[in-house]
Amino acid sequence: MSGKAPTRSYVSTLRTEQAATTRRRILEAAAACFTENGYSGTSLADIAARAGVSPETVKNNGPKRELLLGAFEQAFAGTEGPAPVVDSDPAQEILAITDADAFLTATAAFVAAANARTSVLWIEFLAAANADALVAAALDDLLARRRADYRGVVEQLIERGIASGSQDRDAAAATLSFLWSPESHQQLVLQGGWAMERYEVWLADAAQSQLAA
Template identity: 35%
Template sequence: MTVSKAGRQYRSSLRQEQARRTRATILDAAARLFVERGYGATTMKDIAAAAAVSVESVYAQGGKPTLLLACVDRAIVGDDEEQPLLDREPLQTLLAAEDPEQWLRSLRDLTATGAQDSVAIFDAFHGAAAMDPKLAEQWQIYSDRRYADCVRMIASLGPHLRPGLSVQTATDVFWALVSPGVMLGLCRERGWTSEQYADWLADSVRRLLLS
């Protein structure tokens, strides 16, 4: 019996969906363990047990450093696709804002939805970077990329910056405000919610950077 082209496509789509779900389950388990136990104390076998899959299935997603970086990406943008952060809809809306208040609302909403999910995995990432030279290199790459994103975001404010305040200086201030250390300190150590951090960030940008 021949299998129709439609049948082959259906099977292929089904396999892709199953693979996507397996990967999501593994990354969910990995992120939880990296946060709860720390990167160094988490093994691939632990992740497999937590995800209820084989160790081979976990390794099929990459080594432990690759899993951690995928977890960080998911915390930032909600998935581990290759599309850069600034090319995604929430940031595109911010960059296209017609006035500073709309820009601040976009920043606030984006931060409120993402801060709580990202703060714990950033802590695990920072701790892992101190132990693993390869992850330390990736941390630096992430930091450089984050600064470049800050440049584009602040440049989009253009003439709305305070008189005499250069884009470079404004970017440096914004970069400090959104740094993982500040977010970790306020949300983890001081117990702020994502909403509190988002409100504080928007207010700080308004007072420090805008005319």
């Protein structure tokens, strides 16, 4: 009997990995469908076709509102779930940067790239929240987590001498969340025609000018 346990363990691990891979593919497909067709204009069948899986598989990973939240989290931070963005590998690499200006530049570039992946999806999230109380609740939770993430960024900017330590941390985090929101990418890049390089520089300059020490 002891010889069969590793086989069962291997099969279980393989199934878990396969399920995670399928889940990730479904969320990628959901993000693409919501972006292209809107939340209300996307069906589970559309997501299934885009992901190359059965509608039943998508249904088992749903409902649609949970796919919307998961798709946004994965597109923005690279992984689904409530973990702080700072726990991600790219964020940890940025935290290891010791030069203050280089840290701000890298952080702004990270946010710019994340906003580029999610700014249209974010608009769909807001629209869905207006029509669905459960999506609205998920949005409130996501916004609370975003404020906490930006509170952490503010603390780093203060520690590195970029931001003033005398200001209210929560107010500074709210300011940064506003400046670095997906809406800024929507307006400046998608609508205003800015190049991403210009947008990245603007994010860094706006944070520095508003929170300057």
